[in-house]
Amino acid sequence: MRRLMQIACAVAAWASLSLPLSAAPTEPENCPGLIASRDALVSRAALRQDEVGLTFVGHATFLIETPQGVRIATDYSDGTRPPVPPDVATMNKAHSTHFSYRPDPGIKHVLKGWNPAGGPAYHDLTVQDVRIRNVSTNIRSSGGGTEYDGNSIFVFETSQLCIAHLGHLHHTLAPEHLKKLGRIDVLLVPVDGGYTLETFDMMEVLRSINASLMIPMHFFGPSTLNRFLSSAREHFPVEFSNTAAITLSRAALPKSPKILVLPGH
Template identity: 85%
Template sequence: MRRLAQCLTMAAAFVGVCLGLPAGAEEEACPGLVASRDTLFSRAALHQDEVGLTFVGHATFLIETPQGVRIATDYNDGTHPPVTPDVATMNKAHSTHFSSRPDSAIKHVLRGWNPAGGPAIHDLTVQDVRIHNVSTNIRSSGGATEYDGNSIFVFEAAQLCIAHLGHLHHTLTPEHLKKLGRIDILLVPVDGGYTLETFDMMEVLRAINAPLMIPMHFFGPPTLNRFLASAREHFPVEFSNTAAVTLSRATLPKSPKILVLPGH
């Protein structure tokens, strides 16, 4: 296990170097607002007010709670953590956001769409985490609207509310925002085309107004940099030197901020 942790830590550092963080990243390194974790994908001891978050890649994060519950977001056959999560959430837009044959050892598989039609409805408590969803629409391959094909999943643990926007294709209505409620950490697709155009995504970020926003779904530095150029007009941007961070209410920024984790 120690050898695996060391290899994963080295791999994370290698990814950061290969991707090439935007200019100035060294000067903007995260100044302790979110504490780095020593290893990735480990059941490292968390305090009761802490949640572990690791950016696995694309739209997949591993969320770990104080009682050891592991959640993988947008779990799919190509991008998933090298440990079996207790819960996997998925979305429909592309095969890079779901698996048709998820690991049978996963206790709870939550699809963000309802195969029978209508919105998916999830409200599940697993030990110390509550997971629920807010349904949104997606564009079909022909450009038509496919209603309720995506879910914004919300994870409540350790007095934190973490929202994953999934494959969001439109801005949010007051009803969406009311269902979401208070969001502390927002996981944001920032590709600017496959999901929501950057200008509209900024509207979503300002509407939710989460203290901490973490980009995902950006494929590489050029796409990320394009998003950050727009984001800096509204929010300060910081960079973490590891893909794994520890989150708590006590360390949330006082005003909305973007934190970039290594990966793509």
């Protein structure tokens, strides 16, 4: 508890940084800011009904925690996963660092961002106080062509927030993608500038989604991150958190789009 109080105090000054649950899945009025530690998961008891815990585990994996205690791991892989089994794990196909051959058997819901039988994956799942859905996108094939529907942008709707994880995005978004996404409040963004999207194109994606808060992921050290940030600063203010776990709320979101860098890579 003392540790949690220290974390809250350390970031409270930064947290003066705000969303409604989506409508029916057929035509979603989709998608309904920030305190934060990498050393410990956000305590379930510490979350109010209007708060969501978000921890950067590493690479493209985040742990999302809801007020009712649902734990979700994004791009859960054999090499990067949270220290406790989540209730839900989402995965993407492009590289083995984004999916698991051996997910923990304690995970209740394993959601693949691709359809092994072909065609787009489709997920629209409600687990207690969170709705999880996906928007299918394409990836580059190993031969340099296009593998259709190999990636999903997963959207997590809880506590009046819409959090979107771009996964291993390989192309800019068309109007139909943006319509399916709806309003996004918090966007988790791969910023490597090569394995996923080139930085110029990623800037187009960020501007088109226009989320209140954008959090970089999928970078391999300071040089990769700084290359992205040098371009991002032309469009958005950039701030740094000293902890890898933050608490999000609608009321605390930035008034205009902002990038927040969490420690790790």
